[in-house]
Amino acid sequence: MAKKCADLDAFKFDQSEQTIDTNKKIRIGIIGTGGIAEAHLQKYLEMPDVEIVAGADLVEGKAAAFFEKYGVTGAKCFKDHKELIDAGICDAVSICTYNATHAECAIYALEHGVHVLLEKPMCVTLNEAVAICKAEKASGKILTIGFQPRFDANMKMVKEIVKSGALGKIYYIQTGGGRRHGIPGRESFLKADTGVTGAMGDIGCYSLDMVLNAIGYPKPLTVSGYTSDYFGKDPDYHVSGGYPAERAEIFGVDDFSAAFIRLEGDIILDFRIAWAMHLDTPGDTIIMGTKGSLRIPSTECWNGSIGGPLKLYQRVAGTDVCIEFPMAAPNKHDNFYLKIRSFLDAVKNGGKAPVPTSEIIINQAIIDAVHTSARLGREVEVSIPEI
Numbered sequence: 001m002a003k004k005c006a007d008l009d010a011f012k013f014d015q016s017e018q019t020i021d022t023n024k025k026i027r028i029g030i031i032g033t034g035g036i037a038e039a040h041l042q043k044y045l046e047m048p049d050v051e052i053v054a055g056a057d058l059v060e061g062k063a064a065a066f067f068e069k070y071g072v073t074g075a076k077c078f079k080d081h082k083e084l085i086d087a088g089i090c091d092a093v094s095i096c097t098y099n100a101t102h103a104e105c106a107i108y109a110l111e112h113g114v115h116v117l118l119e120k121p122m123c124v125t126l127n128e129a130v131a132i133c134k135a136e137k138a139s140g141k142i143l144t145i146g147f148q149p150r151f152d153a154n155m156k157m158v159k160e161i162v163k164s165g166a167l168g169k170i171y172y173i174q175t176g177g178g179r180r181h182g183i184p185g186r187e188s189f190l191k192a193d194t195g196v197t198g199a200m201g202d203i204g205c206y207s208l209d210m211v212l213n214a215i216g217y218p219k220p221l222t223v224s225g226y227t228s229d230y231f232g233k234d235p236d237y238h239v240s241g242g243y244p245a246e247r248a249e250i251f252g253v254d255d256f257s258a259a260f261i262r263l264e265g266d267i268i269l270d271f272r273i274a275w276a277m278h279l280d281t282p283g284d285t286i287i288m289g290t291k292g293s294l295r296i297p298s299t300e301c302w303n304g305s306i307g308g309p310l311k312l313y314q315r316v317a318g319t320d321v322c323i324e325f326p327m328a329a330p331n332k333h334d335n336f337y338l339k340i341r342s343f344l345d346a347v348k349n350g351g352k353a354p355v356p357t358s359e360i361i362i363n364q365a366i367i368d369a370v371h372t373s374a375r376l377g378r379e380v381e382v383s384i385p386e387i
């Protein structure tokens with residue numbers, strides 16, 4: 001019978017209060033002033049060492065309305081990323097454009113000596129990711145990718161447990177999940193020319209990052225991928241969610257993806273992600289090893305919050321035991337604050353990117369391979385060039 005040991009203290013990360021040097025202000029520009037840009041702006045406005053100097057959006061008047069909504073005065077508005085960067089007034093930018101333009105914006109900023117916080121997914125193809133990494137290397141600037149779940153205390157504990165050796169040699173991982181009714185409202189996510197990748201790039205990238213970051217981002221060797229769009233292409237699905245039936249016509253991406261991924265080190269990654277499904281959850285994330293296995297209860301684990309206590313299963317002295325970790329005490333600051341703060345600190349101190357492209361290029365290579373494999377209807381080999 002499994003024995004439970006629950007007398008561990010709630011673990012804590014990032015509880016200290018940081019002293020922020022306000023002598024030098026970082027001049028920030030925001031490229032793409034849609035939905036997620038609001039979260040970036042709100043956090044930047046909490047930072048005493050930031051000056052918001054610019055914004056850009058392809059839609060005329062959108063950047064100005066965005067700043068007006070938050071009472072930001074004095075920021076210059078531009079019609080696209082090039083105009084904003086060419087103005088030469090930004091030390092760093094947040095790139096909050098839809099997926100299709102991540103690469104061109106990031107490369108242009110880096111080539112002009114501007115630090116970049118790039119929203120997830122990094123981009124839409126492995127070739128784009130390689131081009132971004134080359135621009136980053138040539139520039140010597142900070143480029144970090146916007147995976148805020150990494151800063152979640154429970155997510156950090158997953159990595160700590162793996163690092164402790166309690167699992168032994170890891171050989172099998174199951175991850176993913178998704179939403180029962182969760183095709184995003186914004187059309188830019190649904191269209192092939194703006195979103196490019198659907199559930200896979202939108203939330204699948206988080207699930208991949210959770211487990212790959214925990215185990216040190218081994219490289220993928222082969223991927224057998226599957227994608228479908230049964231819900232997105234169904235007018236009734238949209239109507240039942242209060243949207244017009246015409247959304248089915250513009251829907252051009254995956255609403256479900258699954259993959260069987262072989263990783264270096266003889267590890268199998270079994271993955272699935274859904275924007276929509278007739279199911280509460282397709283299962284918990286599990287990491288299986290020769291000495292122990294870890295269960296990360298699902299629900300929203302693709303999004304940085306776990307659905308219950310982490311459970312570690314082991315056999316000790318001939319007895320099957322299960323250690324249930326108490327949920328982490330909340331960080332002093334939320335994950336989004338920590339994502340923005342860690343970027344600013346790296347810019348100021350010349351440190352390393354908090355979420356480095358050396359890792360996220362692997363995440364992108366898997367997304368790319370899932371789509372390629374699904375298109376070809378067969379397993380594909382994955383090869384990531386040296387940068």
Ligand SMILES: NC(=O)c1ccc[n+]([C@@H]2O[C@H](COP(=O)([O-])OP(=O)(O)OC[C@H]3O[C@@H](n4cnc5c(N)ncnc54)[C@H](O)[C@@H]3O)[C@@H](O)[C@H]2O)c1
Binds near residue numbers: 033034121
């Ligand atoms: N980290 C998170 O929690 C999170 C949450 C939501 C979205 N995102 C990511 O953020 C990105 C944007 O999502 P969103 O919901 O804000 O989309 P959105 O469609 O609301 O906004 C994107 C904006 O970018 C603008 N744009 C596109 N190319 C541009 C360019 N070259 N120059 C200037 N403006 C340009 C568009 O006109 C649009 O207004 C997506 O890649 C998405 O995956 C991240």
